[in-house]
Every structure is written in structure tokens, then in C-alpha cells.
Amino acid sequence: MTSFSELFRSMWKPKGHIVNLMLFFYLLIVVISLIGQVIHGGMGDFSLLKASSGDFGLGVVTFIWLTVQTERDYVSDTYRLMPASEAKQYLAGLSTAFVAYLYFVAVRSLVMGVGLGLEWPRLSVELDQLRSNLTGLPHNWQMIAVFVALLVLLLMINAWVYVSLIHFILNTVSAFLPAGQQKVVKVVVAILVVAATIALSVWLGRLQYQLLHGASSTVNMWVDLVVALVTIVVTVTINICLMRKWVEAKY
Amino acid sequence: MTNAIEITDLSYRKNTKTILHDVNLQIVQGRVVGLLGENGAGKTTLMRLMADVAKGAKGTIAINQETDGTKRxxxxxxxxxxxxxxxxxxxxxxxDVYATVYPDFSAQKYIDLTTFLQIDDDLELNKLSRGTREKFIIALTLSRQAAVYLLDEPFNGIDSMSRKRIISSIIKWKADDATMLISDHYVTEIAALLDEVVIIKDHTVCTHKSSEEIRSQFGIGVEDFYESVYGGDIHDDEL
Known part of the structure; x- marks a missing residue:
């Protein structure tokens, strides 16, 4: 049987390629930005931090591309024929997407870190001034920062597992239900997706308000994280069951 | 003799359309078997169900007595x-991916096969002609020391000279106790290879006979037998 690490290595390759390509574009944009700075303002305006900290939409594109690749892998003969359980296959797909995205963020952070290091003498003065001007910062702001970072990671994984859930339901419905019933199920899925998106937006809005106004206790934050984690576990379990029983490889 | 493939009461429907119905099939270890049938008869689906990449079927499929999908x-x-x-x-x-994920992948067999099929593995996948791609797929499939080989129309796009060379040598790439199921439209060319023939018709196994049986019972070759079954010259009660 194929082990998890062997599956991970084989599923990593196309995703590593995607991230390397996106990082190439990122570095290209940074270099072009630096050249633009020098042309317009001379060497005095040279700022690696400014050139590297723009988002350029690359984060979103990388996320979507990794999602598409992961979903393709789940229904590809190449991976589904491998002698590993559906649970291992699913988790290898999910974890390679996660690690690939972290790799993308880490390289970007490294470039920004270098930019930050180069401009630290000036920035440290500005930060000191900013800190003395900020009086309304919640007392537990470090805890909130950790909470937000963890929540972003969990929401990212949640997004992937929800995309898989919808993909697997539609794959199953398309394969086994007659045309009329397919339409009904697809409409129901569309309504549920819209409802889930609205519910998530409302929840995030409420959370943002509570965090900014210091109205969220440590207990509440942990509860939110646990809810996000439990949601992932439940959805992953459903996805693995669907994959084992109904989701067919397509090509 | 142990059965390499044992299928019992297998039925499979897709979008309410019956693809396979009540399929029962036993194939003994070590045989080379032709899986024949017209386009859309369900040959590929049957192979995909055996390999556990098609789902939702009723009935059981056992490969070397293993019914669990992962083990199959x-x-x-x-x-x-x-x-x-x-x-x-x-x-x-x-x-390299094959060598990593399939414990039964033989690097030596791969080298022998790619040499025999004249494949340069420094090439990129998208640079291959259709025939070379098919040859490479055959090389990868046979490089595994598997119990059962499922070859689904493996010679499509391969030029007739190479096809004949591959067919004439295919037996040497499998172990004596390994079973090979070949679905192909080049029935005449593969006929000499086949120990047995399985014909899929009307969503089920219409007949399963050894090549010898076909010759002695009907006095014709595999291709004529296949065409007679489909053409109605041989009736179901004669099978």
C-alpha cells in the first residue's frame, strides 16, 4: 500500500510547480516595481518593502489555482488508482494544498522581511510614534493577533473542504441521478452555498466588531476556533465518505 | 486453481441508465483474457469498477479474494x-511517481520495456505523438509486477508494425501467475494471445469461453466467433 508520505510527495509536485510559477510572477512584479521607483524618483525612492508588500491579487489567484488542482486530483485516475485509502488520498490532497499555500506566503513574507530589515532604522522611529499615539488598542491585542492568525488558517482550510464538499455532491448527483432530479439538487446546493456565504459574512462582521471594541473574551475566541475546527472535521469526514462510496474518477 | 478475478451479481447504473446488469465472471490466475464488445457495451466500465475508480455498483468484485477497494x-x-x-x-x-507510489513497480522492467518500445524518457508528455504516449502507458502498466493487468484498448494510435511487435511479446512482460484482461478492437491481432474470451453484450457477460473451446465447439477463430455472437449467427442457447 502507498503511505501518506509517498502520496504527499506525488501530489505535491503539480502544486509546487503552481506556487513556483506564482512566486516567479511575484518576484517579476517586485523587480518591475523597483525599476519603476528608480526611473520615477531616483535611488532615493528605492523601497523593497513598498515594492514587495503589494498584494497584486496573486494570493487569490494562487489560492484558486491550488483549489482547482486539488479538486482535479481528487477525480483523476492517476491519483485515485494509487493503492491508498480514500481518507489518505483526501488528506494528502488537502495538506499539499495547505503546505503549498504556506510556502507561497512564507517566500513572500521573506522578501517583505528583507525589505523591512533594510528600512528598519526609519520604520522603528515611525512605529514608536504610532505606538505612543495609539491609546484605544485592546489590552489583549497579542492574544487577538494570534486568534486572528489561527482563524485565517482555519477559514482557509474550511474554504477548501467546502469546495470539495460541493464538488463531490455535484459529481455524485451528475453520475447517479436523472436529469430532472439533478436540477433540483443543484438548485438546493446553490441556495445552501448562498445561505452559508451570507451566514459566514454576518459572523465575520460580528467577530470584527467584537475584536475591535474589545468585546470578545478569551473564552469566546477559543469557542470560535473550536467551532471552525469541528466544522472542518465534520466536512472532511463527509467528503471522505462521499469519495469512498460515490465520487468517481473522471479521467 | 485460484480465481484471480471473481465478480458476483454486479450491476451498475448511471443516470438511471443500466450499464451493466447481473454480471457474473470468474477468471483463473495466469490467463490472458480478451474482453470483447461493441462500443458502449460496458467493457471500460467493468474494468473501472474492478480498479475501484468507478463507484456505486451493486454486487461484489474480488481480486485474488480481496474485495476491499484499496487492496484491489x-x-x-x-x-x-x-x-x-x-x-x-x-x-x-x-x-519516479510510479516508483514512489506503487511498491510493485520494477525499475528493471521499466528500463527493459522502454528500451524495447524505443521510448526516450527525457521527453515531455505533451511532446509525444499519440502512439508513443500509448506505448509509454503500456510500459508503465507492465512495469508493475501486479496480480492482474487491465489493458483498456492499449494499442489505439500505435502503428501496425509496433502493435504487432508489442502483441507478440506481451506475454513475456507478465509473471506466469499474473492475469491479463485486454479490451481491444484489433481482435484478429490479439486473438493468438488469448487463452479465453469474454463477450459483453446487452449489459452483461454474454459468454465466457476458452479459445480452444471456441475452435473445437464452433470450428472458427476468436474474431469470427465474436462477430457471430454479435451478428446473431450464434444464438444465446448455443453458447
């Missing part, structure tokens, strides 16, 4: 289209 996949080497790989992947990279 470990015993079966199936010709796949390689569409899960990046088009720009080098063939050597694909070989």
Missing part, C-alpha cells in the same frame, strides 16, 4: 491516460 487497487495495474500529470512533465518524472 494494489493488486491491479490499469492503463490510465496520465491526465493527472502536468502536460510538461518529463516521462522520467512520471516514472
Amino acid at each position: 487497487r494494489g493488486l491491479i495495474s490499469f492503463t490510465e491516460s496520465l491526465r493527472g500529470f502536468r502536460p510538461g512533465s518529463k516521462l522520467s518524472q512520471i516514472r
Whole structure:
């Protein structure tokens, strides 16, 4: 049987390629930005931090591309024929997407870190001034920062597992239900997706308000994280069951 | 003799359309079997169900007595289209993935096969002609020391000279106790290879006979037998 690490290595390759390509574009944009700075303002305006900290939409594109690749892998003969359980296959797909995205963020952070290091003498003065001007910062702001970072990671994984859930339901419905019933199920899925998106937006809005106004206790934050984690576990379990029983490889 | 493939009461429907119905089939270890049937008869579906990449069927499929899907996949080497790989992947990279994930992959067999089939594995997948791609798929599939080989139309796109060379040598690439199920439209060319023939018609196994039985019972070759079954010259009660 194929082990998890062997599956991970084989599923990593196309995703590593995607991230390397996106990082190439990122570095290209940074270099072009630096050249633009020098042309317009001379060497005095040279700022690696400014050139590297723009988002350029690359984060979103990388996320979507990794999602598409992961979903393709789940229904590809190449991976589904491998002698590993559906649970291992699913988790290898999910974890390679996660690690690939972290790799993308880490390289970007490294470039920004270098930019930050180069401009630290000036920035440290500005930060000191900013800190003395900020009086309304919640007392537990470090805890909130950790909470937000963890929540972003969990929401990212949640997004992937929800995309898989919808993909697997539609794959199953398309394969086994007659045309009329397919339409009904697809409409129901569309309504549920819209409802889930609205519910998530409302929840995030409420959370943002509570965090900014210091109205969220440590207990509440942990509860939110646990809810996000439990949601992932439940959805992953459903996805693995669907994959084992109904989701067919397509090509 | 142990059965390599044992299928019991297998039925499979897709979008309420019956693809396979009440399929029962036993194939003994070590045989080379032709799986014949017209387009859309369900040959590929049957292979995909055996390899556990098609789902939702009723009935049981056992490969070397294993009914669990994951274990079956470990015993079966199936010709796949390689569409899960990046088009720009080098063939050597694909070989490395196979060597990593299939414990029964033999590097020596791969070298022998690629040499025999004249494949340069420094090439990229998207640079291959259709025939070379098919040859590479055959090389990968046979490089595994599997219990059961499922070759689904493996010679499509391969020029007739290479096809004949591959067919005449295919037996030497499998172990004596390994079973090979070949679905192909070049019935005349593969006929000499086949120990047995399984014909799929009307969503089920219409007949399963040894090549010898066909010759002695009907006095015709495999291709004529296949055409007679489909053409109605041989009736169901004669099978």
C-alpha cells in the first residue's frame, strides 16, 4: 500500500510547480516595481518593502489555482488508482494544498522581511510614534493577533473542504441521478452555498466588531476556533465518505 | 486453481441508465483474457469498477479474494491516460511517481520495456505523438509486477508494425501467475494471445469461453466467433 508520505510527495509536485510559477510572477512584479521607483524618483525612492508588500491579487489567484488542482486530483485516475485509502488520498490532497499555500506566503513574507530589515532604522522611529499615539488598542491585542492568525488558517482550510464538499455532491448527483432530479439538487446546493456565504459574512462582521471594541473574551475566541475546527472535521469526514462510496474518477 | 478475478451479481447504473446488469465472471490466475464488445457495451466500465475508480455498483468484485477497494487497487495495474500529470512533465518524472507510489513497480522492467518500445524518457508528455504516449502507458502498466493487468484498448494510435511487435511479446512482460484482461478492437491481432474470451453484450457477460473451446465447439477463430455472437449467427442457447 502507498503511505501518506509517498502520496504527499506525488501530489505535491503539480502544486509546487503552481506556487513556483506564482512566486516567479511575484518576484517579476517586485523587480518591475523597483525599476519603476528608480526611473520615477531616483535611488532615493528605492523601497523593497513598498515594492514587495503589494498584494497584486496573486494570493487569490494562487489560492484558486491550488483549489482547482486539488479538486482535479481528487477525480483523476492517476491519483485515485494509487493503492491508498480514500481518507489518505483526501488528506494528502488537502495538506499539499495547505503546505503549498504556506510556502507561497512564507517566500513572500521573506522578501517583505528583507525589505523591512533594510528600512528598519526609519520604520522603528515611525512605529514608536504610532505606538505612543495609539491609546484605544485592546489590552489583549497579542492574544487577538494570534486568534486572528489561527482563524485565517482555519477559514482557509474550511474554504477548501467546502469546495470539495460541493464538488463531490455535484459529481455524485451528475453520475447517479436523472436529469430532472439533478436540477433540483443543484438548485438546493446553490441556495445552501448562498445561505452559508451570507451566514459566514454576518459572523465575520460580528467577530470584527467584537475584536475591535474589545468585546470578545478569551473564552469566546477559543469557542470560535473550536467551532471552525469541528466544522472542518465534520466536512472532511463527509467528503471522505462521499469519495469512498460515490465520487468517481473522471479521467 | 485460484480465481484471480471473481465478480458476483454486479450491476451498475448511471443516470438511471443500466450499464451493466447481473454480471457474473470468474477468471483463473495466469490467463490472458480478451474482453470483447461493441462500443458502449460496458467493457471500460467493468474494468473501472474492478480498479475501484468507478463507484456505486451493486454486487461484489474480488481480486485474488480481496474485495476491499484499496487492496484491489494494489493488486491491479490499469492503463490510465496520465491526465493527472502536468502536460510538461518529463516521462522520467512520471516514472519516479510510479516508483514512489506503487511498491510493485520494477525499475528493471521499466528500463527493459522502454528500451524495447524505443521510448526516450527525457521527453515531455505533451511532446509525444499519440502512439508513443500509448506505448509509454503500456510500459508503465507492465512495469508493475501486479496480480492482474487491465489493458483498456492499449494499442489505439500505435502503428501496425509496433502493435504487432508489442502483441507478440506481451506475454513475456507478465509473471506466469499474473492475469491479463485486454479490451481491444484489433481482435484478429490479439486473438493468438488469448487463452479465453469474454463477450459483453446487452449489459452483461454474454459468454465466457476458452479459445480452444471456441475452435473445437464452433470450428472458427476468436474474431469470427465474436462477430457471430454479435451478428446473431450464434444464438444465446448455443453458447
